Amino acid sequence: MFDAFKNKYDRTPAGEESRVPPGQYVTEKFPVLHYGTVPMYEDVAATWDLRAFGTISEPVTLDFVTFRNLPTITVTTDIHCVTRWSKLDTVWEGVQFKEFLKHIPAIDSSTRYLIAHCEQGFTTNIPLAVLMADDAMLAYKYEGAELTPEHGYPLRLLTPGKYFWKSAKWLRGLEFSAHDKLGFWERYGYNNNADPWKEERYAE
Numbered sequence: 001m002f003d004a005f006k007n008k009y010d011r012t013p014a015g016e017e018s019r020v021p022p023g024q025y026v027t028e029k030f031p032v033l034h035y036g037t038v039p040m041y042e043d044v045a046a047t048w049d050l051r052a053f054g055t056i057s058e059p060v061t062l063d064f065v066t067f068r069n070l071p072t073i074t075v076t077t078d079i080h081c082v083t084r085w086s087k088l089d090t091v092w093e094g095v096q097f098k099e100f101l102k103h104i105p106a107i108d109s110s111t112r113y114l115i116a117h118c119e120q121g122f123t124t125n126i127p128l129a130v131l132m133a134d135d136a137m138l139a140y141k142y143e144g145a146e147l148t149p150e151h152g153y154p155l156r157l158l159t160p161g162k163y164f165w166k167s168a169k170w171l172r173g174l175e176f177s178a179h180d181k182l183g184f185w186e187r188y189g190y191n192n193n194a195d196p197w198k199e200e201r202y203a204e
């Protein structure tokens with residue numbers, strides 16, 4: 001019974017085995033995973049903004065309309081949660097991270113890390129070099145539609161090549177830093193590098 005269920009909903013498509021990192025299984029569902037409750041915005045234009053600060057020539061705050069007027073890209077990518085589900089060919093739209101940097105004051109050459117700050121104090125840390133990849137983005141659409149609240153509305157990060165916890169939901173701040181600062185799951189015992197292909201799940 002259980003095997004039949006698993007086979008129907010959780011299977012690796014034939015020929016796609018090489019896209020699934022060790023210890024992961026493919027799901028067609030879109031699980032929801034986070035600590036805490038789902039933030040609800042009644043009027044994003046009035047209550048949401050995005051602050052960039054830290055090793056930047058001056059801090060800046062972008063309001064919702066300003067952010068939504070930035071040019072966007074669409075990225076198709078596979079996502080891998082450390083709890084072992086993977087989802088192939090997810091489609092995201094938003095502002096490419098390196099494009100975003102062109103629209104804010106210059107970041108210092110000392111900058112090595114980004115600390116993403118989210119609603120309710122959640123943070124995650126990512127090397128800046130990882131975010132300079134073509135498919136790293138500040139995402140607000142999934143499969144052509146606005147992100148749902150549980151998946152991160154109105155803005156989440158999409159961090160390529162890392163376990164999905166580094167794709168922070170409900171973004172409110174981008175802290176640029178010369179030094180690394182462990183985020184929420186990283187402090188909790190998860191591996192800071194978080195490469196699914198090396199199965200870097202837990203801290204050594």
Ligand SMILES: Nc1nc2c(c(=O)[nH]1)N[C@H]1C(S)=C(S)[C@@H](COP(=O)(O)O)O[C@H]1N2
Pocket residue numbers: 030031032033034035036081082118119122150151152164165166167168169170
């Ligand atoms: N703000 C915030 N973002 C978060 C998390 C969280 O707890 N808080 N959990 C992460 C984890 S562990 C995963 S697997 C993904 C899940 O994203 P999804 O719910 O859209 O599938 O969000 C990540 N982003």
Ligand SMILES: [Mo]
Pocket residue numbers: 033081082083164165
């Ligand atoms: Mo996760």
